[in-house]
Amino acid sequence: MREALDHWEFVFAAYAIGLGGLVTLIGWSWQSMTRAEARRDEMKRR
Amino acid sequence: MHIYANPTRFLSLAKWLTPLCLCTGLLVSIGAIAWGLAMVPPDRLMGESVRILFIHVPAAWLGMGGWTGIAISSAALLIWKHPLAGIAARAIAVPGMVFTAICLITGSIWGRPTWGTWWVWDGRLTSMLVLLFLYGGYIALSQATAREGGSPRIAAIFGLVGAINIPIINRSVVWWNSLHQPPSITAGKSAIDPVFLWPLLAAVIGFSLLFGAIVMMRMRALIAEAQVEARLRRRALDDDTPVTASSMETA
Numbered sequence: 001m002r003e004a005l006d007h008w009e010f011v012f013a014a015y016a017i018g019l020g021g022l023v024t025l026i027g028w029s030w031q032s033m034t035r036a037e038a039r040r041d042e043m044k045r046r
Numbered sequence: 047m048h049i050y051a052n053p054t055r056f057l058s059l060a061k062w063l064t065p066l067c068l069c070t071g072l073l074v075s076i077g078a079i080a081w082g083l084a085m086v087p088p089d090r091l092m093g094e095s096v097r098i099l100f101i102h103v104p105a106a107w108l109g110m111g112g113w114t115g116i117a118i119s120s121a122a123l124l125i126w127k128h129p130l131a132g133i134a135a136r137a138i139a140v141p142g143m144v145f146t147a148i149c150l151i152t153g154s155i156w157g158r159p160t161w162g163t164w165w166v167w168d169g170r171l172t173s174m175l176v177l178l179f180l181y182g183g184y185i186a187l188s189q190a191t192a193r194e195g196g197s198p199r200i201a202a203i204f205g206l207v208g209a210i211n212i213p214i215i216n217r218s219v220v221w222w223n224s225l226h227q228p229p230s231i232t233a234g235k236s237a238i239d240p241v242f243l244w245p246l247l248a249a250v251i252g253f254s255l256l257f258g259a260i261v262m263m264r265m266r267a268l269i270a271e272a273q274v275e276a277r278l279r280r281r282a283l284d285d286d287t288p289v290t291a292s293s294m295e296t297a
Binding site: 018021029035039040044 | 264
C-alpha cells in the first residue's frame with residue numbers, strides 16, 4: 001500500500017519558489033532603477 | 047490618460063507611487079499569505095494543498111493581466127505613437143513572464159498531490175505554457191529592436207497578435223476536457239467558499255500592487271537609460287561639429 005503524500009511539503013515548495021522568484025524580481029528591479037537613475041544624475045552634473 | 051504619456055509627468059507621478067505601491071503591496075501580500083497559511087482550514091477534498099491557491103491564482107491572474115497590459119500598450123504605441131507606451135510594454139514583459147513561470151511551477155506542484163501527476167498536456171496548461179514562450183519571444187524581440195535601433199512597432203505587432211492567446215487560456219477549461227477545474231469566479235458569482243475567497247482576493251490585490259511597483263521601477267530604469275543614451279549621442283554630435291570661421295573668430 002502506498003503512503004499518503006504530505007501536503008505541507010508541496011505547500012512549502014510552492015511558496016518557496018513563488019516568493020523567492022518575487023523577492024528576486026523586486027530586488028533586481030529596484031537595483032536596476034537606482035543604478036540607471038544614479039547614472040543619469042551623474043551625467044547631468046558633468 | 048494622454049496626460050501621463052509625457053515622461054516628465056509620468057516620472058513625477060511614479061516617484062511617490064512606486065514606494066507607495068511597493069510598501070502597501072508587501073503589507074497586503076504578507077497579510078494574505080499569513081491568512082492563507084495559518085488561518086484557513088484545509089479543504090474537504092484537496093486537504094492542506096489548497097493553500098497553494100493563494101500564490102497560484104494571483105500569479106495566473108498577473109501572467110494573463112501582464113500580456114493584456116502589453117497588448118493595450120502596443121495598441122497605444124501603434125495608434126497614438128506614444129513612446130511611453132512602448133516603454134510600458136517592455137517594462138511589463140519580464141514581471142509578466144516571471145509570474146507566468148510561478149503559475150506553471152506552483153500549478154505543477156499542486157497537481158501532484160491533487161491530480162496524481164505533475165503535468166498534463168491539456169488546454170489550460172498548454173495555453174499557459176504558450177504564454178510563457180510568447181513572453182520569451184516578446185522580450186527577445188523588443189531587446190533586439192531596441193539594441194539594433196529597429197522600429198518598436200515590430201514588437202508592438204507581436205504584442206497584439208499574442209493577445210489571441212488570452213481568451214484561449216480563459217475559455218480552455220470550458221472548450222476542452224481538462225483535469226483543471228472550470229472557472230470558479232465569474233461575473234458576479236463565485237463557486238469558492240468565502241473562507242477561501244477573502245484571503246484570495248487580498249492576495250490578488252497585494253500581488254497586483256507589487257506587480258505595479260515592479261513595472262514602475264522598470265519603466266523608470268528604461269527612461270533613465272534612454273535619457274543617458276540621448277545625452278551621450280548629443281555630446282558625440284557636439285564633438286563632431288566642424289569648426290566654422292565664426293567660431294574661430296570668437297575664439
